[in-house]
Amino acid sequence: MKDCGDCGLCCKLMGVTELAKPAGRWCGHFRRTVGCDAYDARPASCRAFNCTWLLTDALNEGWKPSVCGFLMHSDAGRLIVECDPSRPQAWRAAPYRETLERWAVRGQEVLIFAGRRGLRLNPDATTTALRRR
């Protein structure tokens, strides 16, 4: 079983409803050296969240969110790639882009966001621009 270690990128990229924490901003409970300072009392949505890297043995350390600059999670069968706004193009580097495109060609819906702007990788290797509300 993997562990988050020094990552914490979801504490920046994901919104937390219970804390009225917007997506894309560090949570006030996150401490760079120790992680969550409210770990035992963290909200249910924090307890429930596991990124795809954490859940997938086949994804190596290069896909750890703090290393690659994006985290992935599933939403209704879609693979959502949430990019760190400070590294919005990191997903385009090798081997990430070609791997994400390969998954899309195989039929996995892949949506990539940096803040509100995003794109869908289509099975025919084209992309469609998206805007998130």
Ligand code: SF4
């Ligand atoms: S992004 Fe993934 S690996 Fe990083 S802290 Fe969150 S769940 Fe753990």
Ligand code: SF4
């Ligand atoms: S409460 Fe803790 S686990 Fe939840 S987002 Fe904030 S720092 Fe992360």
